[in-house]
Amino acid sequence: MNVSSVNGTFTVAGTQRDTFTTAVTKNLIVTALCISINYINGTLIHTFRKHQIFYSSPRYILFIHLVINDMMQLALSTLLHIISYALYKISVPFCLILLIITILTTLNTPLNLAGMAVECYIAICVPLRHGQICTIMKTYILIGLIWAASACSILPDLFILLATEPLQFFHSKVLCARDFVFRSNYSQKKREVSHIVCLALVWLTLFYTYFRILFAAKEATADFKKARNTILLHGFQLLLCMLIYVRPMFEQGLLYLLPKQHSTIRFTAYVIVQIMPRFVSPIVYGLRDQTFRRHVTRYLLCKVSTSNHPENVTSTKHDAHYETALTFIRDTFTTAFVKNLIVVLVWLILSYINGTLVATFFRHQT
Secondary structure (H helix, E strand, O other), X not given: OOOOOOOOOOOOOOOOOOOHHHHHHHHHHHHHHHHHHHHHHXXXXXXXXXXXXHOOOHHHHHHHHHHHHHHHHHHHHHHHHHHHHHOOOEEHHHHHHHHHHHHHHHHHHHHHHHHHHHHHHHHHHOHHHHHHHOOHHHHHHHHHHHHHHHHHHHXXXXXXXXXXXXXXXXXXXXXXXXXXXXXXXXXXXXXXXXXXXXXXXXXXXXXXXXXXXXXXHHHOOHHHHHHHHHHHHHHHHHHHHHHHHHHHHHHHHHHHHOOOOHHHHHHHHHHHHHHHHHHHHHHHHHHOOHHHHHHHHHHHOOOOOOOOOHHHHHHHHHOHHHHHHHHHHOOOHHHHHHHHHHHHHHHHHHHHHHHHHHHHHHHOOO
């Protein structure tokens, strides 16, 4: 059975598609989660850019790379999810561009988390050499290696596709899912091998760093306990991210138990595997960090301090009434977020209905 393993498009050959109401509900849930998570991630990126202290820390550089990567992955996977319902099939070249970037960013996440675990291990178990091993330049080299490793996993699929598919295939339209595009048996076998290798390497890295920190924490202070908890959270995050490698087997097992729930099972798996890890990342690695949380709270809650700017010192003395008026005019973060979410959801519903009408018009000669 053809099942998408990366981008969460759930329409499968031979199965019945969702009803219009079910499709709209699923797309609204996915879009709302995407907007909410990317809003938080965008605030984290803004905080990183505004404060020089984060530029000199390999830990924060790896974290912000994870955030940017997750924003790209979440936006593209959500776009592919909506396309699978609204347009169903799209041209192969456009699908390849979206699919390759989505797969790259999906594979980057567990590798990036493994790199963060190693950095934490060096900081705790080899603190005297941390400054020599974890430099800014080496951090950027590690990020480049992460992208190169992910590319080595997907580029062979592209070469196999170019070698095995006829030219007409690239001028056709397909359901934009990995198993419908990279459908060669060689690609599927290669994917299984690469997933097993990546799964083994990442988990060995995690277990090694975790147990070394665990042994170091036995005689330790609160700092070591906090580091140990951080590694545990790394493990939980990695567990969610590594589900991408066992997702096909997981879905097949559920489909064997619930053969009539194809769409529900794949939608649930998509939310758990693709969205939940991106929801956990900013909470575990951004808001939990004291230094980052102290700076990000101001931007996340839309609080702008003007007292530190020289050009605003005199204005705060003479325009106190104006500043007071602004506090009443401006919405709180919760109110502003709810208003914007309502507007976006209404826009999505109307655009989805209008898009369906346009697609219906073009598909029927009458």
